Amino acid sequence: MVKPKKKQPSKFYLNLLEVFAKEKLFLLIILIGILLAEILTGYGQAAMWLGFAFAAYAAVSNDSIQSLGTFIESNGDKKWWVLWLYVGAIFLATVTFSWIYFDGDVTYHRLVNSAGETDFPHPDNFSIFQIIAPLVLLIITRLRMPVSTTFLLLSVFSADSSGIISMVGKSVSGYVLAFILSFVVWYFSYRLIKKFFKKRKSHPAWMPIQWIVSGTLWSVWIMQDGANIAVFLPRQQTIVHFAIFATTIFLGLGILFYLRGDKIQQVVSEKIRISDIRAATLIDFTYVLLLIYKLFISPIPMSTTWVFLGVIGGREIAISLSRTKEGNRHKERAWKLIVKDFTYAMIGLVISVILASGANKAIRDEVFSYFVNLF
DSSP states (O other): OOOOOOOOOOHHHHHHHHHHHHTHHHHHHHHHHHHHHHHHTTOHHHHHHHHHHHHHHHHHHHHHHHHTHHHHHHTTTSOHHHHHHHHHHHHHHHHHHHHHHTTTOSSTTSSSOTTSOOSSOOOSSOOHHHHHHHHHHHHHHHTTOOOOHHHHHHGGGOSSHHHHHHHHHHHHHHHHHHHHHHHHHHHHHHHHHHHHTOSSSOOTTHHHHHHHHHHHHHHHHHHHHTHHHHTTSOSSOOHHHHHHHHHHHHHHHHHHHHTTTOGGGHHHHTSTTTTSHHHHHHHHHHHHHHHHHHHHHOOSOOOHHHHHHHHHHHHHHHHHHHOOOSSSHHHHHHHHHHHHHHHHHHHHHHHHHHHHHHHOHHHHHHHHHHHHHHO
C-alpha cells in the first residue's frame, strides 16, 4: 500500500516563518512597546516620555533616507562615529539656537506660532493611538517603506482635520515642485553631468562641498521635521526637557550611523549611482533649496519625505528618458520605483488618518461624515 505524500507547507507559510525567525527580536520589542503603551496610557508624564522615546528613534530612522541617506551612501568608506559626531554636532547647534531664540520652542514655530496659537495642542492625557503611532512608524520603517513621519506623528495630535488638510496641501505642492525642478535639472543637464562625471574618481574638493551641503540640508530638515519628535513634549521646553530631548536624539543618531541607515537605506541604495559623491551632492543641493523655500514661505508643518521622493522621482525619470541605451527596461525600472515609493507614501497617509481618527473624536466624526456624504 502506497503511503499518501505529506502535504508540504506553502511557500507563503515558509516565508512567514522565515520573517518571524529573522525579526523575532524586533517583534518582541514592538510587543513590549505596545504593552507599555497600554499600561501607561492615562499617566501623563510617563506616557509623554514613552511616546517621545518611541518617536525619537522612529522619526530619525525613517527620515534618514531623505536627510542623511545620500550622505551615508556616498561616505561608506568613512568611520561611522566620524559621520555621527559631525551630524550630531549640527543637530545640537540647530535645536539649541531655536530653544534660546524662540524661548523654549525647539521647532522653529512649526507647532506654535508667535502668538501662542497651535493646531497641535499638547494633551494633558495621551491616548493609546498617540503613543503607538511611533511604533507603527517603526514597523513601516522595518518594511523599508518611506512614509511621512509628519503625517503619522503630527496627525494624532491635530485638534481637527484642518491641521491635517493644511499639512497635506503643503506636502503635495512640495512633491510636485520637487519633481518638476529635479526633472528639469537632470534632464537638460544630463549629458553635461555624464561627461563631467565620466571619471569614476572624483576630485578631492567634492568631499568638503558635499559635507557642507549635507550639513546644511540636515540643519534645515531639523527646522522642518524636529516638530515630529518634539510634539510629545511641552511646546515651551524647560532646560530639563531640552536636555533629555537633545541627548536622546543625539544618541539615537549614533545608533543610526552604527547601523549605516538600517533597512530603510535600501530605498536610497537602489537608485542610480547615488553612491557617487557628486551625484549625491547635486541631489542634496536641489533638496535643500526646496526645503529652505518651503521653510520660509509658511510655518505649516510639511512632509519632507514627500519632497524628497519628488526630488528622487524627477531625477530617475529624467535620467531614464535621457539615456541613449536601447530598450525600455531602464525606463520601466524607473517608473516602477517611482510608483512603489509614491504608493508607500500614500499608504502612510491613510494609516495617519486612521490613527488620527482613533485619537481624536472630532476628526473621527469628520471622516465618518465625509464618507456618509460620499456614498
